[in-house]
Amino acid sequence: MKRGLRIGDRIILIVAGFFFITPFLAAAEYSLRGYGGKGHTFANYTWIFKQIGFSPALFTSLRIAALSVALLLLLMIPTVVYVQLAGRKWARLVEIMCLLPIVIPVVSLAIGAQVAMPKTLQSTSYELCFFYVIICMPYVYRTLNTGLQAISLPTLVEASSSLGATGLKTLILVIVPAIGSATLGAVFITFAISMGEYALAVLLHFHTLTTWATNASQENLYGSVAISVGSLFSIWILLVIFAYVPVIKSALNKKKETVE
């Protein structure tokens, strides 16, 4: 029997939904206000694209976010797989190391990492990728670890190996697709954090979307809120796409089977 939500659950859901959606709706409404707060218009959104520096800042942020995602997956997937398969004794240490960035203040991280960074990378925007990898590690480690615990990893690896696959082929063809949802989650978290990170970028004097938006907000307050709402909305769209990719793929498979 399918049971509906209990009254208590519904109240909690409504209150939480209200708490979450109200500021967003208020910000969206504010971003649509016309000059002097009169009427509603999309002018603030079109204003964004007309600003000098917007496109370079956006592309810098996108490039940094994409590279951070790639670096983090390259680092974390093999690490977490190794820990789960053969390195159980290292699990605690790896977990602690991955969680450390949560307790290290950003200023300390920025200064320490800047000193430790190879000179060839210093002062290039790629430097930020490595910092973002560190910042995202706690969330990505947890996400991937949970994903791997949900599959019978040792059996899948042994099965793949007995069928003739090397470790790398097993990783690419079996493990990564098998934890697809967790990997997508990790991609989303890293992308969202990298796109929205401000403190490190401003401390190290990089021109990313967030630093540009802060500067731009001094000129047009409505426009700066439009930037925030636009970023949030874009990330929501990404989240919905990521969430529905497996559903769409599964529906396509079912359709294919029916045709066959």
Next chain:
Amino acid sequence: MDLHGSTVEFHNVKRVFGNVVALNDFSLKIKPGEMVTLLGPSGCGKTTALRILAGIDKEHSGVVEIDGKDMSRIAANKRNIGMVFQAYSLFPNMSAKENVEYGLRVRGIDSAQRAKRAVELLELVGLEHHQSRRPNQLSGGQQQRVALARALAIQPSVLLLDEPLSALDAQVRSQLRDEIRHIQSTIGITTLFVTHDQEEAMAISDRVGVMNKGNLEQIDDPNKLYNKPKTSFVAGFVGTTNKILAVAHSKNEVMVLSQILEISENAPDIIKGEALYALIRPESISISSASKGPTVITKSFLGPMTRVGIDVGLPELVYAEMSSKEAKKFDTGDHVEVHVANDAVMVANVE
């Protein structure tokens, strides 16, 4: 399908985990096309032997050979061994057909050829209409069928079955067990099967090896294993056996339940008058009505057969197995006379 059976040999293989000897001086030769089952309780070393042959476990001493070739330096992915696991091991991101194709894909076989082969194998296991289904859309039995097809797709020299039926319900297990045997004997692949289910082992194997604490206690065809167990462990583990307190009547005879019976081969050194255990199958014991003497305590209906538990004045009940029709003559509380079939009996020392 064109598969040839390979010879598999274990020579004095030993595997130790910490202080535990999982496999002790294990030697076994499997003939081409033969199906050998390793049977034993949990922790007896049967799965360890299988994993060593697969190349998954390499921390062992001794030699493993396939067709006379030493496997010590050959990695698991180069041994050309097909394996079906106890846990469902299909790749969740692939359809049934893609799973079967996987081994060929990693070998670089072109897609048309591997698709043809995958379809052939899915037909062999009766799942040609489920090619596009994902593992989560298949039942447990279907998943293990696909796993079998996947293992066979690479034309392995040896097939390893690691308790592939243990997660299935009784009816599917029995059906799939017979199908595995049929496929195995049809294509003639050398197979090593591991199970703790004696019925499964006896039903489908050419030979069954009984393992205990890392040692191979006995390996024989199922009939011989059941009727002529070489050790008390085998007698106790395979089938049901009464362990009845008896006395050595001579070096070759034992007195059990007031009968003098010949002692079978492989008996320990016996001194006349020594207390022993006589190991007797329930079907070798019959009962007849009597006005006094042993009492029927329990009756267990097993379908065509019934097992009757009798108090003969010893610490443990003696069990007799007879047709359910015959057992109708006796009720609990009845007095009976107990007869042991006049065959040679196996004995064990009283510890």
